[in-house]
Amino acid sequence: MARAIVIRSNPAYERGSDQPVNTAAIEEVDEAFLGDDPVLVEVSHSSINYKDAMALTGLPGIVRKTPLIGGIDLVGTVKESADPNWKPGDQVILNGIGMSESRNGAFSELARVPGDRLVALPESMTAARAAAIGTAGYTAALCVLRLGHAGLETTQDRPVLVTGATGGVGSVATLLLAAAGHHVAALTGRPGELGGYLHELGAEQIIDRAELLDAKGALQKQRWSGVIDTVGGEVLVNALAQTVYSGTVAACGLAGSPKLPGTVMPFILRNVTLAGVDSVEAPVEARREAWALLAELPGERIDAISSTVPLSGAFQAAKDLMGHRLHGRVVVDVRA
Structure with missing residues (x-):
């Protein structure tokens, strides 16, 4: 079992009402809920983006199917892999690809993901800083x-x-x-x-x-x-x-x-x-080039624009972002 933020359709919502389209809450999910993608990742960090904030606050336009695990940024360590390009122990990054929209995302202690868009975590970068970049x-x-x-x-x-x-x-x-x-x-x-x-x-x-x-x-x-x-x-x-x-x-x-x-x-x-510029469906070559550029940023500059919340803190961070009360980046420590 793994803790995850699961987004579900809101039965109280009616078109034109002030009720949120979806609701979000921390639940315990089993591996079957994660899907059948070939790479199983132990997620350490994610982050709060505008899409995440919309999804967690129940606004329409982001989540296309429910139930669904939120979180469009994933940083973690491969636990199991049926993809020959990745092995247990590899530290990886994944952004976009429809996570938190049409496929499960990274607000979960475990995630199953495709291997063809994964990028190796740069050696010079910590997992938390990679999530801060997101x-x-x-x-x-x-x-x-x-x-x-x-x-x-x-x-x-x-x-x-x-x-x-x-x-x-x-x-x-x-x-x-x-x-x-x-x-x-x-x-x-x-x-x-x-x-x-x-x-x-x-x-x-x-x-x-x-x-x-x-x-x-x-x-x-x-x-x-x-x-x-x-x-x-x-x-x-x-x-x-x-x-x-x-x-x-x-x-x-x-x-x-x-x-x-x-x-x-x-x-x-x-x-x-x-x-x-589209980041969701960008090919892996473009992703690698982008992360190579990001790896050149001094770590202290990344720290200066970021803050960290536990998984349970994602909800308030989402509200603050939608309310224009945040600037910079918010990291979600998924295991905290």
Whole structure:
């Protein structure tokens, strides 16, 4: 038996009501509940991402089947394996692949997972730090790599912009870009409260989110050499309108809105590229490249943006994240 956070459909929910779609609670589950994937992992750590927060608070749009174990980030040690690429004792990382959506996730002391998307835990990284990075950091690394492949070059006058910079993706993206020597501008809705935090991550400029909500015009002053956007909506539209000629905008989130209420002008008159970044179905080669980049981050920088809760603390952390009371990363110590 293993302790796990199990998400079940809420019989009290009716469309249009204020009841959550699903409920979540810690239960004891047997191995049969875990499924039949070839690799059995003893999970040590997971983390709280935006998707996790939505799933644990019962919001619609994430969980596609129930009952289901939550948690989209897994760090642990292989206990059994029918996959020849992995053996007992291997320390592994797994992010995305539909965990906590259509397949069981990592808020469990044991998890059965496919072997073809597993990545070996870098030797220089602890399990807790890998979980602190999690899907958010892994997504950030994919975005940074996408801009790098596009030839990103920054100056003080034309930095790279990171939107939603105090969130998980934004925090790690800021760290990675600054560590690579780029000039970084960080966008936040709370510049007075969190500006110091962003400067500590390496941001040179703090931009009030209102600037990209109030801006108008299909083409605006060219300000950004590139952009990593986690927000979507008006923020993304205005970021595109302010990106330099031939610049690239890596879009990976919709924390503000899934809409794109803009025009094609930045694309056809400034040669701007809008590059989508998906972390859920990314091939294993991309995952390895992302984690190799993340392994270069100093451990103390990861510690500075993370906190840890036990498995039972995941519920409150999810509420705090949805209530915009958290910044940085929250690690879940699954065995605590």
